[in-house]
Amino acid sequence: MPKRVDHEQRRRQIGEALLRIASTRGLQSATMREVAAEAGVSLRLVQYYFHTKEQLLVAALAYLAEQLTERVSASIRALGPVTSRTVVYGTLTAVLPTDEESVRLTRAYTGFYTLVFSEPEMALRHGAVYPDKLESLLAKHIAAAQEAGEIADDVDPALTAAALLALTNGLGSSVLGGQRDGAAALRILEDQLGRLFHARLSRPPT
Amino acid sequence: MPKRVDHEQRRRQIGEALLRIASTRGLQSATMREVAAEAGVSLRLVQYYFHTKEQLLVAALAYLAEQLTERVSASIRALGPVTSRTVVYGTLTAVLPTDEESVRLTRAYTGFYTLVFSEPEMALRHGAVYPDKLESLLAKHIAAAQEAGEIADDVDPALTAAALLALTNGLGSSVLGGQRDGAAALRILEDQLGRLFHARLSRPPT
DNA sequence: CCTTTAGTGATACGAGCGTATCATCAAGGC
């Protein structure tokens, strides 16, 4: 066999070119030709490694999920010792588009998310319901914090986890839509989180 | 002048055909030809009333906003006497995709919202930042409920209004994405609203 | 009556898209 090039590296190179386009010009302008130009390769090469555009999208989404989970765990680690509280804070703030990297990730992710609306069949062909895992993870840690007395007893962990995730997604959309900046969104999220944690302490019976 | 047809009615007929497509097959498949077919007219007629597609989109968005505000006020009215509490509840639950009509409206609205991501210049050419007005309205009524003792004093009306709106948008997206159904989303929203209102009463100092 | 003009229809154009085709090149196995 000739040309001993690393296939996986090439696929990554192309896949991340698509992500770069998705996070700047939007996923809808990530055409095969644009991706090829962004990756610095020929159109034929993109077709060679990904027989169809759908395959390319799926691979790129996998790379994106990889980057996202890495960012989330890094954000948790940065908050010091791993507690239920740091996991919840770290997870949600990592997803929120506050700095350049998270804006990039959120923009790309939103592109794929909206793609599901327009092409539901494609979403069915591949499993990948990422947020569901996050939600149960959050619910678990909320319940744990509840047992530790950091969260009021009458809080429903499942409902609250879903609410926090939906809140964060909604805030992210508003940031991307230019309605507010990342700092303002973070303030809103932290207000809600602060109200949830230590609810017993900060809420006197006045 | 010949053919005494009502121009505004014709424009509405075409604009609502676009909305119908946007809420079923998605806004991206609302091409000029599809809209013409859906409205039961020729392509030329669509071009006649809307010189460009952008004009058609803008007009359709105006119709959609009209329908949305009407639904919101109807939802508030249905909750009985108009109080700050019913305004907040009515507004948010009206936006949430729980029944067939709200699913239609939310789907169409989401289509336009995602269009802003891909075509930011178009959003700049026309003002129309609908949610900002809603947010200040909610903040006003939260502050009023606070004065009436229905909401805890340490709640920040502006931050909370933004959070509720973002939460509702996020929940709406999750419903449209098939992550949960409208009833589940409503449960999550009502849990949060119930926790906000009567915070003093339902939160014993235990 | 017939001219003007708003309304309507069928069709064409150029661009961009995903995908397919054809030819070429380089490296190992016999």
Next chain:
DNA sequence: GCCTTGATGATACGCTCGTATCACTAAAGG
């Protein structure tokens, strides 16, 4: 040392899109 086969490049095809063009109709005004 050729020949098989994986890797690469240039180009073409068929489709759909928004938009433009050309011709035709019918009703009001002089």
